Amino acid sequence: MEKLCTKCGRTLPVKCFNKSKGHLYGVSSQCKDCWKVYTKRYYASGKARVVFRKRRVAHPHWVWSTQTVTSHRKYGLEVLIDPRELEKRAREARFCAICGGELDWTPLRGKTHNDTPSLDRIDNTSTLTLENTQIVCHLCNRTKNNRTMKESIKYCERVIEYRSK
Ligand SMILES: [Zn+2]
Ligand SMILES: [Zn+2]
Numbered sequence: 001m002e003k004l005c006t007k008c009g010r011t012l013p014v015k016c017f018n019k020s021k022g023h024l025y026g027v028s029s030q031c032k033d034c035w036k037v038y039t040k041r042y043y044a045s046g047k048a049r050v051v052f053r054k055r056r057v058a059h060p061h062w063v064w065s066t067q068t069v070t071s072h073r074k075y076g077l078e079v080l081i082d083p084r085e086l087e088k089r090a091r092e093a094r095f096c097a098i099c100g101g102e103l104d105w106t107p108l109r110g111k112t113h114n115d116t117p118s119l120d121r122i123d124n125t126s127t128l129t130l131e132n133t134q135i136v137c138h139l140c141n142r143t144k145n146n147r148t149m150k151e152s153i154k155y156c157e158r159v160i161e162y163r164s165k
């Protein structure tokens with residue numbers, strides 16, 4: 001089977017086109033080569049960044065969820081969380097699960113702030129699930145560091161005990 005590329009006008013085998021539902025033979029109307037040129041230009045033009053900004057403003061919880069999953073994977077952790085599930089949780093997370101402080105989901109605030117939401121591993125294992133994670137503020141996450149939740153509470157208790165002497 002062959003198809004005509006509407007961009008370069010070449011007639012090429014169907015395998016030279018990207019899959020695309022709803023088009024003739026289930027492939028895109030432009031060949032792979034033309035797509036490559038297009039996407040290269042697209043990213044070079046900086047339009048991708050504009051689109052990303054818009055997407056972030058429109059769907060802050062979704063962008064946070066996908067970025068959180070990606071960054072934890074990059075960090076070498078196993079993530080068994082569906083970003084859609086995480087987004088659902090993010091939408092409900094108005095307050096930090098540790099200190100109760102209000103989280104700020106406003107997108108594009110520049111650098112990380114103390115009340116910027118982040119995903120915390122409750123038991124600090126290297127496999128992340130919805131059950132062993134919670135959404136906390138950046139400051140709590142930094143303070144907790146690599147402690148488990150139990151260790152953190154113990155630590156706080158020790159501080160209170162010592163300081164009240
Ligand atoms: Zn083409
Ligand atoms: Zn907090």
